[in-house]
Amino acid sequence: MWHDAVLVAGKDLRIEARSRVALWQVVPFAVLVLVLLAFAIGPDQAALRRAAPGIFWVALLFSTVLAIQRSVAVESGEGTRDGLRLSGIDPAGIFLGKAAAVGLQLLALQLVLWAGVTFLFDVRVHVVWLAVTASLLATVGLACAGVLYGALSAGLRVRDTLLPLLVLPVLAPVLLAGSKVWEAALDGSVSSGTQWLKILVPFAVIYLVVGIVLYGPLQEAA
Amino acid sequence: MSAPTLRPSRPRWLDVVGSAGVVALGFTVWLGLWITPPDVVQGNLARLLYIHPPIATVALYWVGAVAAGGSLLYLWPRTRSLFWDRLAASAVEVGAVFAALTLVTGSLWGRPAWGTWWTWDARLTSTALLLLLEIGYLALRRVPADPAVRARRCAVAALLIAVDIPLVHFSVDWWNTLHQGGTFIDPGFQIHASASMSWTFLLGFVAFSLIFVWLLGVRYQVEVLQDAVGDQELEVSLAERWDEDAERLGRDLVAPAPTPGGGAP
Numbered sequence: 001m002w003h004d005a006v007l008v009a010g011k012d013l014r015i016e017a018r019s020r021v022a023l024w025q026v027v028p029f030a031v032l033v034l035v036l037l038a039f040a041i042g043p044d045q046a047a048l049r050r051a052a053p054g055i056f057w058v059a060l061l062f063s064t065v066l067a068i069q070r071s072v073a074v075e076s077g078e079g080t081r082d083g084l085r086l087s088g089i090d091p092a093g094i095f096l097g098k099a100a101a102v103g104l105q106l107l108a109l110q111l112v113l114w115a116g117v118t119f120l121f122d123v124r125v126h127v128v129w130l131a132v133t134a135s136l137l138a139t140v141g142l143a144c145a146g147v148l149y150g151a152l153s154a155g156l157r158v159r160d161t162l163l164p165l166l167v168l169p170v171l172a173p174v175l176l177a178g179s180k181v182w183e184a185a186l187d188g189s190v191s192s193g194t195q196w197l198k199i200l201v202p203f204a205v206i207y208l209v210v211g212i213v214l215y216g217p218l219q220e221a222a
Numbered sequence: 223m224s225a226p227t228l229r230p231s232r233p234r235w236l237d238v239v240g241s242a243g244v245v246a247l248g249f250t251v252w253l254g255l256w257i258t259p260p261d262v263v264q265g266n267l268a269r270l271l272y273i274h275p276p277i278a279t280v281a282l283y284w285v286g287a288v289a290a291g292g293s294l295l296y297l298w299p300r301t302r303s304l305f306w307d308r309l310a311a312s313a314v315e316v317g318a319v320f321a322a323l324t325l326v327t328g329s330l331w332g333r334p335a336w337g338t339w340w341t342w343d344a345r346l347t348s349t350a351l352l353l354l355l356e357i358g359y360l361a362l363r364r365v366p367a368d369p370a371v372r373a374r375r376c377a378v379a380a381l382l383i384a385v386d387i388p389l390v391h392f393s394v395d396w397w398n399t400l401h402q403g404g405t406f407i408d409p410g411f412q413i414h415a416s417a418s419m420s421w422t423f424l425l426g427f428v429a430f431s432l433i434f435v436w437l438l439g440v441r442y443q444v445e446v447l448q449d450a451v452g453d454q455e456l457e458v459s460l461a462e463r464w465d466e467d468a469e470r471l472g473r474d475l476v477a478p479a480p481t482p483g484g485g486a487p
Contacts, residue, residue: 148382152375156365165361169354170382176347206385214378217297 008097053182091216103143243432285317290384293377307373312441
């Protein structure tokens with residue numbers, strides 16, 4: 001399973017490295033969301049600082065939807081999904097591989113967003129380990145839930161409109177907990193931040209386990 | 223060609239359950255509004271609690287159990303049957319109605335009790351998310367697909383919704399915000415209410431549970447009929463196509479065969 005996961009992740013990351021869709025479309029989109037939400041809040045620096053954690057996570061969630069759509073799209077060519085299914089690769093391996101590829105892209109994206117909020121909103125993370133832990137846990141959850149819902153909508157003509165409706169309510173707890181952890185990391189209040197990690201841990205574990213179990217049946221239905 | 227009429231065959235027990243549910247609901251309303259005394263703290267506002275927790279229980283637990291159970295049994299190869307798929311789909315649709323009712327009745331209670339129609343409390347937010355998840359499931363359900371493919375997709379989606387149920391249940395403890403915990407029955411199962419209030423509260427649970435079973439059964443019947451209509455429409459279309467082909471073939475056979483040379487003298 002792990003070997004298969006590495007193969008699939010390598011394939012998806014090679015496609016991204018060659019096509020550069022994530023670099024030229026997803027990353028600029030995430031920065032665009034940062035800027036647009038700043039426009040919506042106004043030029044008040046104090047208000048922007050307060051809103052910075054939420055803006056970071058909203059931008060990440062919207063970009064996650066794009067990353068998932070891209071992850072599904074690379075398998076949407078004629079017979080590609082069938083080819084992957086018939087290749088004998090363990091479905092759990094495919095799930096883990098695709099989730100790992102999406103997760104690595106999301107981690108890179110978060111570095112850009114982190115730099116973005118630091119530069120645009122003049123905020124500084126005081127408890128770095130807290131913010132990094134939240135990002136790592138959230139990345140596992142976002143990538144696993146995202147790939148699962150991506151498989152659910154794969155092959156549907158209404159995929160592009162259906163996927164955000166399906167996946168965004170699922171990802172909402174990550175937005176809630178992630179924003180709170182970031183608030184705590186900015187304020188330097190470790191105890192309130194660790195409290196919110198209790199949402200991110202079960203989210204990541206549940207979708208990781210559910211994905212490993214259910215990706216096979218989903219693949220057959222696609 | 224005229225399509226044969228589809229006749230729904232509703233089992234008799236379903237009508238009995240429905241009637242019992244309506245009668246129990248009538249008694250709950252009568253007891254809740256006229257017989258039970260006002261609450262010591264909340265006054266008449268507490269009367270809404272005879273229906274809000276039962277509706278929420280149906281929306282969260284009964285629906286979750288049927289939808290998750292049906293979906294699991296569909297995905298399990300030995301028990302795979304469209305019966306489980308239809309049952310789970312019916313549960314989610316009825317569940318969306320009950321989730322919406324939970325939010326509405328909770329909001330009606332929250333306005334005088336908390337001073338606001340809506341608050342970003344954990345349980346409220348989670349219930350709203352549950353409703354949105356169910357709407358997503360229903361949108362997925364309406365995407366045209368082969369019944370087996372649709373059933374498998376929806377079974378997975380329903381299980382993912384079921385994952386949300388424990389988050390809803392434990393959210394009060396995790397987030398510890400405005401929504402109150404259990405006050406009617408404490409962790410030692412001691413009831414803190416008068417006898418008439420306790421019986422009305424219990425009757426409310428029975429009434430809404432019966433109504434849930436009734437709506438589930440009726441929705442299941444509609445699901446069966448919808449699938450039957452889909453099958454029948456396909457058969458009618460095929461039959462019409464066959465008729466057209468047969469007519470054309472007959473006309474070609476009756477018409478004189480063209481002579482070589484285009485009929486020149």
